[in-house]
Amino acid sequence: MSGPLTDGPVVVLASRVRAEEKRILAALRRRGVDCAHADTRTLAGAPTGSAADRPLVLNREIGHARAVYAGTLLEAGGAVVVNSAAATEVCGDKWRTALALGQAGLPTPRTHLALTPEAALTALDELGYPAVVKPLVGSWGRLVTRVADRAMAAAVLEHVAALPSPRAHIVLAQELVAGGRSIRVVVVGGEALGATWHRTEGWRANVARGASAQALALRPDQAKLAVRAADATGAEIAGVDLIEDADGRPRVLEVNHGVEFTGFQDATGIDVAGHIADHLVTRKACLEAGGDA
Template structure:
């Protein structure tokens, strides 16, 4: 019986250490399970169309793996790999949902999942010419409010707005960038819970706290500590993963005013070093076990 092989795909245009670290970390987990991993840049695999058909172009196009661990957000490449019949984790559809916060919140609402009051900014082409919608936004969301760009990771592209002048200035700066307006949950200022879900179950959890920023992300100085989630928190995080269709997800939860957990966001490409360093739990081991149970034998 031949050894199971996998591709671990990362973005070749993101040279930061943390992206390669995720690829190497999961490759090591694969090897521990007897899987032969191959770390590949997304720009080594190009989606090509010819004569009404689609292909992979590049020097790896004839070496198909048993599955792909997709550590990137190149949705069209992920979908092309699925078209070739290769199991992809996470799926292209689930990455697409999580990658765009407007899409993500709309999906959560469709599934009745609780998150802070949110308004999707209307579509803008070029410069912002008509700002009349801001009156509705202020009336419904109130200050202070959080403005989240639709695309962004690690707490980046998230802005705290204190008043009308700041809001109008930011709207003009963002122009035709997609974004959402969201109420700030004061009871969760500078703290949240990250729960890693694998195969619909919580496998690791940590509390993140910041003394200096409304965002609890480690990238902005947040500190972590092991955390035992309540059943309500675990169930909510698992429901998020199901709604988004993710095999694995890092779900961030806020502490609501009355103690009710609220969803901050779902990460389909959650990095796992920090939660390992915090809890000693290697989420990648759980990911590989799940994949081996799932892929055709």
């Protein structure tokens, strides 16, 4: 396998080194951990390898497809990857996330999968309006559309049908849960670190779209739900998005495998990078002891 994966026992994999990756690398170094950054774009290899040297890799690749394939490539070569390729694939696909959450018996918004834009119109009729139309893969609320009625849905889906990618024609239709807050819970190693809620003037509460993160006292039921959601998808490190209904009851909206935590950390004062570094130190110690990481 080519690429700088032998530079250190702990490798942070990313094609873009953002504030989060810089903080994680700094936290590892403060703990005396030999670590290095590897650029995902440099990786190439065969589908088999040796597990003799099992490097520990934190997968922070921002592109979903490249993150999944990087994970499978590295795991095939004997590396231990956090989050695993399987978890990355589930979390990066909204339908597969919904399936995993549903199979775990967790509360979620009602969700239908439509294999064509035409079928999506039927699914929306069954869900009722207003509703939300989502692509299978995407971040920061891009291409997520609130549809108020059937006429608006038909117009949106006409544009979806004109997109060039066949995968883009597969549509997630979801009920719009209104009246409550959008909550982000960061989970690391089975622990809910804390929570923020997102204040916004619009209906999409993505920080990347201008929403502001406000610290929130995390209730035990919210913490338990977030940990169960991360566990259902296999994610060791996750940003779990909850949505409250008008009565304050939380449902799981999404589980993000490559959580961006700068806004969360600034709002709460919680050292997320430090918690991630501590989790990796524990995993590394387990590997060195010959245990199952």
